[in-house]
Amino acid sequence: MIYNERRSLPIWKRILVSILSIVMIALQLAVFTVMVLYTVRETLDFTTGMSILYIITELLGFILVLTIIKRRINTNYKLTWCILIMLAPVFFGPFYLLNLTSRHLSRRKRTLIHEQLKQIPLSDVKEELKEDNPRFYNIANVVNNIQLAPVLKNSKFKFYPDIAIKDQDMFLDLKNAKRTIYLEYFIISPGKLTDELYEILKERGEAGVKIKILYDDIGCRGHNNGKIIKMLAGIKNCEVCPYQPFGINFNILVNYRNHRKLCIIDSVIAYCGGDNLADEYAHIIERFGYWRDNCSRYEGEAALSFAIQFGEMWYASTKEVLRDFEPEIIPQFEGYGYVMPFTDGPLFVGDSTYNLFLSMITNAKKCVYISTPYFIIDETMIDVICMKCKEGLDVKILMPGKPDKRTAFYMSRENYSKIIRAGGEIYEMSRGFNHAKNIMVDGRCAFVGTANMDYRSLYLHFECGALIMDSPEISVMEDDFLKEIENADFITYEKFKKRPWYQKFIAFIFNLFAPVF
Helix, strand or coil, X not given: XXXXXXXXXXXXXXXXXXXXXXXXXXXXXXXXXXXXXXXCCCCCCCCHHHHHHHHHHHHHHHHHHHHHHHCCCCHHHHHXXXXXXXXXXXXXXXXXXXXXXXXXXXXXHHHHHHHHHHCCCCCCCHHHHHHHCHHHHHHXXXXXXXXXXXXXXXXXXXXECCHHHHHHHHHHHHHCCCCEEEEEECCECCCHHHHHXXXXXXXXXXXXXXXXXXXXXXXCCCCCCHHHHHHHHCCCCEEEEEECCCCCCCCCCCCCCECCCEEEECCCEEEEECCCECHHHHCCCCCXXXXXXXXXXXXXXXXXXXXXXXXXXXXXXXXXXXXXXXXXXXXXXXXXXXXXXXXXXXXXXXXXXXXHHHHHHHCCCCEEEEXXXXXXXXXXXXXXXXXHHHCCCEEEEEEEXXXXXXXXXHHHHCCHHHHHHHCCEEEEECCEEECCCEEEECCCEEEEECCCEEHHHHHHCEEEEEEEECCXXXXXXXXXXXXXXXXXXXXXXXXXXXXXXXXXXXXXXXXXXXXXX
C-alpha cells in the first residue's frame, strides 16, 4: 500500500491545493514581470504612481531585511538574503517568503510525538561519560541539549568500508526479521539490488512481518523507480510513503528534503550510512569510477534509538504514531565504547549536525580526518579547521576526484585555499567518486552518517548518523581513510591556483548564493 497524504485528501482539497499552486506560480511570474518593468520604467515613461509604488516596495523590502536580521539563522544566510532583497525587493522578497516554510513540525505536534518518545526507556549514560571523558561529554552535549539523543554504552557497532559487503549482511538480517522492518532512504532506484530486496521483503511480508518504507519523492525523481515502488507497495503488510513537505508547501528551492538512510530490523539491528538503495553504491554498475561509500551496523539500544528516529519521520509524513517498534528484549554488549545516534529532523529545532561537526573539530588535540563528497561550508567552519592546522594538528580532508555534480565540485574547490595555506592536507580521490561522510578526531571520536559538509545537509535537509566514542572500530575507519589517501591526488597550493579559469568563475558566482540553495 502506498500512503500519500496529498492523494488521500478529499477531492475539493486537492483542487484547492492545485489552484493555490497555480496562483503562487503566477505570482512569481507577475513579480518578475513587474521587476523588469521597474528596470525599464524610464524608457517606458511611467507615471509618478509607478514611482510611488517603487518606493513602497523598497520600503517593504527594507522592513523584510530587518526581520531577517533578527532571525536566529546562520549569518551567511542573513547576508545573502539581505543583499538580494535590497537589490530587487519585488522579486526576491516574495521569493524569500515563499521559501520560508519551516522544516519543523508545529509546537503542538512536536509536543505530541515528544511525549510518546519519552515513554520509551533508553539507558542514557551521559553522566558516566562525563566522569570517563569530560571532552567527549562536552561534544555529545552539543547535540543532547537540542534533542532526545541519549548516549548509549551497551550497543554493538560495526563499520563497513565497502557497501557491497554491508548489503550482504543487511540482506541476511532482513531475512531473519521477526516483527518489523523499517526502511528510510533518499533514493530507491530500480536495479539488481532492489530486485533482491523486493524478494526478501515479499517473503517477510507474507510471513507477517510489518514493513514500512519511507523515500524522498524529490531524491527519487529521474530514477524511473515507479515500477519498483508499486511492487514494494503491493507486498503484504507493507506500507510505502513518499516523504512530503508538511501541509501545503510552496518551497520552490525544494529544501528540507529527507536525506536520511536507515534500515531497521525488529528495532534491535540498524544500518545507517551514506549509501542509498541503488546499484552504483554496491559496485553492481559503475558511475564516476569506483564509488567509495561506507555504512555502520548497530545492534542493541542504538538500533532502538534509530527506530525512534524513524517513528518521528513516519509521523511527520503520515500523522500515524508508531507504537509497535519497542522490542521485548534489547541485547546488551560490552567493549564497543559509547554510541549516540541522533538526527536532524522535524521534531527538534536546531542545527544538530553543524554544531556537532564544529564541536568535534574544535575539541581535537592530535588529528582531524574528514571524508566528504562536498565541501561547501561557512567561514566559521573553515576558520576552525584552519586554526587546528596552525596549532600543528594532522588535518586531512578527502574529496572526490571525479565529481557527480560539477558545479558543487567547483564550489568545494574554492574553499581549499585557506586550509592549504594554513598547513592542512587536501586529497582528491583519483580512482573515482568519494561519497563517504565521516569525521574522525584523535583516533577516539568519530561521526558516521548521511550528512555532507555543505549548506544543504547542515541547514536544510533532514539527516541522521551517530557519534562514536572510544570504539575499536574507529581504528578501522582511520585505516580505511589513510589507505585511500595513499593513492589519492594531493592538492598543493600551486596545483590549486592552476584550476581552469571557468572553474574559478563558476565557483565565484555560485558561492555567492550557496547559503540560499
